[in-house]
Amino acid sequence: MTTNEFGFSSYPIVPGHEIVGVVTQVGCKVNKFKVGDKAAVGCFIGSCGTCSSCKDDLENYCPKASTTYTFFEGQPKTYGGFSDIYSCPMKYFGLSEAGKHLGVVGLGGLGHLAVKFAKAFGMKVTVISTSPNKKHEAIGRLGADSFLVSSDTKEMQAAKGTMDGIIDTVSAPHPLNPLVDLLRSQGKLILLGAPDVERPAELSIFPLIVGRKLIAGSAAGGIKETQEMIDFAGKHNITADVEVIPMDYVNTAMKRLAMGNIRYRFVIDIGNTLRA
Structure with missing residues (x-):
């Protein structure tokens, strides 16, 4: 996506998937998370809720789905992403x-x-x-x-x-x-x-x-499928092998990624290394 190999990249673009962090605030209608909980942001952040796909717990196939990707025309640019496919x-x-x-x-x-x-x-x-x-x-x-x-x-x-x-x-x-x-x-x-x-x-x-x-x-799963995957991973202690890097290492990481010199994901420690 960063080099527009597919021909539909939209700039500016922030590449990356699997956004995780710690909840610092919750709204008055939030009942599944509390301050201090670890949470993840998926690539699908909205759907119509009424189509056949949504009713089948497959919000990921909703024709009106909103995503965190930056390359779909006519959708808000939220700059980020999450990939869950297993x-x-x-x-x-x-x-x-x-x-x-x-x-x-x-x-x-x-x-x-x-x-x-x-x-x-x-x-x-x-x-x-x-x-x-x-x-x-x-x-x-x-x-x-x-x-x-x-x-x-x-x-x-x-x-x-x-x-x-x-x-x-x-x-x-x-x-x-x-x-x-x-x-x-x-x-x-x-x-x-x-x-x-x-x-x-x-x-x-x-x-x-x-x-x-x-x-x-197959692409990413819906909310139900994703939760089942997370629960299974937790039960069996399945984690991704990652290399945590600071923000100022991103350009070097992109070069290493292009060479396949990574085992197996880079994770940017934004909370501790991003400087305003």
Whole structure:
């Protein structure tokens, strides 16, 4: 978004997700929070409350939803964001059952959390990555059961038809057909990474038909789904791996982010380091 790769960035822009802090004041109608509570701000901050999506607790799909993103025309610019996507695809698509085999494409900010959630669900997890040097991290520290290098044709061939589902967190252009081949019949490939708008993905349809396989996408969850995710994470002590930085380190952090030199999220300590 900062470099307008998608062609619809709106400036000025403040990039970032997962805003958290401590409540310092509450309004007279607030009954779920009190001063001193830790709280988070989601990417969806308003909806119509009357459409079918809102009635189904899916405010995130409301056509009149208000967001904290800065790139939707005609909406207030609130400059911020929050990305919560695991409660929605894993539960909704039935990829949270103990014993099932889940593939996770990409071991970054989203991917490492997918591994943690899947293991907490009791699933078998295989990380799929272009980086062989992430194998030890995936298996040794995050607890994945196996690791595939996506460019290794022998490894990919040997794993064909073994996975019940795949969570694809990669935003960069990459082939989808080899991932579809990894799925068992009736398997599901769920895309979470933002697409390349100028280079649509190439896809063979025949394997979907003969294997009754599904490709779908998912964005942030609604309020109900998000709360369920937070409760599950709290129960199982699932946290994101982050590097806390001061405000004056932001430009350096952006350069490191562009190089992929981060494990796995930067968190800016605004309260203690922002100077007026």
